[in-house]
Amino acid sequence: VGDELITRFVPERLREFRPRDAGGADRARLLALAKGRPDVINLNSGDPDLTAAPVAVEAAIGALRAGKTHYAFSGIPELRAALAHKLSAENGITADPETQLIFTNGSAEATSAVFQTILEPGDEVLTTDPYYGGHVANVTAARGVPVFVPTRSEDLWEPDPTEVERRITPRTKAFVFANPGNPTAAVYRRETLQALVEIAHRHNILMVPDELFERYVYEGRRHISMAALPGAADRVVTVNGFSKSYCMTGWRLGWIVAPAWLAGPLSQVRYALSMTAATHNMYGAAVALSDAARPYYDEVYRTYGERRAYFFEAFTGMGLPQKPPAAAFVGMIDIRRTRWPAAAAAEAFIRDGGVLLWPGTAFGPAGEGYLRVGLIQPIERLREVVRRVEPIVGRMLAGAPRG
Numbered sequence: 477v478g479d480e481l482i483t484r485f486v487p488e489r490l491r492e493f494r495p496r497d498a499g500g501a502d503r504a505r506l507l508a509l510a511k512g513r514p515d516v517i518n519l520n521s522g523d524p525d526l527t528a529a530p531v532a533v534e535a536a537i538g539a540l541r542a543g544k545t546h547y548a549f550s551g552i553p554e555l556r557a558a559l560a561h562k563l564s565a566e567n568g569i570t571a572d573p574e575t576q577l578i579f580t581n582g583s584a585e586a587t588s589a590v591f592q593t594i595l596e597p598g599d600e601v602l603t604t605d606p607y608y609g610g611h612v613a614n615v616t617a618a619r620g621v622p623v624f625v626p627t628r629s630e631d632l633w634e635p636d637p638t639e640v641e642r643r644i645t646p647r648t649k650a651f652v653f654a655n656p657g658n659p660t661a662a663v664y665r666r667e668t669l670q671a672l673v674e675i676a677h678r679h680n681i682l683m684v685p686d687e688l689f690e691r692y693v694y695e696g697r698r699h700i701s702m703a704a705l706p707g708a709a710d711r712v713v714t715v716n717g718f719s720k721s722y723c724m725t726g727w728r729l730g731w732i733v734a735p736a737w738l739a740g741p742l743s744q745v746r747y748a749l750s751m752t753a754a755t756h757n758m759y760g761a762a763v764a765l766s767d768a769a770r771p772y773y774d775e776v777y778r779t780y781g782e783r784r785a786y787f788f789e790a791f792t793g794m795g796l797p798q799k800p801p802a803a804a805f806v807g808m809i810d811i812r813r814t815r816w817p818a819a820a821a822a823e824a825f826i827r828d829g830g831v832l833l834w835p836g837t838a839f840g841p842a843g844e845g846y847l848r849v850g851l852i853q854p855i856e857r858l859r860e861v862v863r864r865v866e867p868i869v870g871r872m873l874a875g876a877p878r879g
């Protein structure tokens with residue numbers, strides 16, 4: 477009976493979705509190995525250990541106490557103004573705060589709303605391989621078909637615009653990508669972003685940059701928002717939120733900067749999905765964007781930079797040379813010198829070291845040869861991870877048998 481009900485009520489594309497998530501079986505096996513072990517150190521998720529700025533927390537609590545417990549359709553004016561100011565000062569994006577800023581429940585709902593709005597069933601959406609799984613899920617749930625553009629660590633995981641263009645068909649509607657990248661930590665250069673904007677014009681498609689990790693860029697590089705580039709105004713739909721840059725994953729607050737022509741239909745779909753986001757969280761978020769929270773988030777920035785430098789250098793020290801791209805928070809550890817498949821290496825890490833990392837292949841075939849790390853533990857815990865995995869890496873490099 478179960479199968480019959482699934483056939484009748486669960487559309488084929490959703491049944492197919494799991495196998496398409498290349499890491500499904502591997503992830504389940506790794507989680508089974510981790511289960512019931514209190515010693516396990518998780519570096520597999522994207523939820524930061526650090527918490528929101530205390531001034532933002534106080535503002536959210538204050539809002540609740542002051543009776544701000546009603547719907548805030550279209551978002552509160554304070555947040556609208558604070559975000560418009562941030563976008564102009566930090567990102568170089570000019571947007572009408574009254575119409576072009578759409579608040580959502582996390583950036584996840586932002587991406588979902590974009591694809592629910594723009595896709596007809598069977599429309600194609602390009603994304604990178606390795607990809608962020610949420611993008612693929614959002615496209616699939618909106619009856620779209622994801623199409624993958626392989627990227628390489630030699631290019632610091634930036635897609636080659638020619639490879640993007642080559643995959644465009646009459647069904648292509650958009651290219652969605654995380655900049656900075658998850659899982660890759662890629663930081664897109666201006667010329668790459670500009671070339672993609674030109675491709676959008678040439679082929680009548682949209683660009684959907686997801687800038688959720690925008691603050692975690694190092695090595696003297698700077699995050700560049702595609703929407704600030706010449707020609708971007710009508711072709712770029714920016715997705716972003718408070719989860720990572722402001723350590724607010726549980727607050728579920730994101731935003732879209734929509735081109736003026738798309739803002740109306742997008743707001744309608746966003747209203748259909750969940751009407752609006754949590755009012756008191758918007759009061760807190762407005763403060764997170766203010767100068768009062770800046771010293772706190774500057775310290776968060778330094779912390780992730782320190783973790784990134786330590787962790788990748790430690791792997792280089794183990795005999796696995798690392799050349800990570802400039803972003804932090806997440807990243808790909810190059811294990812190609814071990815000649816071990818990523819899934820087998822991840823299994824050895826959890827089984828023999830109690831360290832949980834996803835294989836790069838959980839994010840698409842181009843992730844083979846890499847383990848994906850979330851730098852979501854304090855540096856002392858990262859030191860413990862290094863202590864545990866060093867002998868495992870040593871055995872791999874010495875040609876120990878797999879599995």
Ligand SMILES: Cc1ncc(COP(=O)(O)O)c(C=O)c1O
Nearest residue numbers: 522582583584608654658717719
């Ligand atoms: C690249 C990227 N985009 C979007 C999301 C969704 O985050 P949220 O809905 O909390 O904003 C995540 C979460 O890990 C992510 O890594």
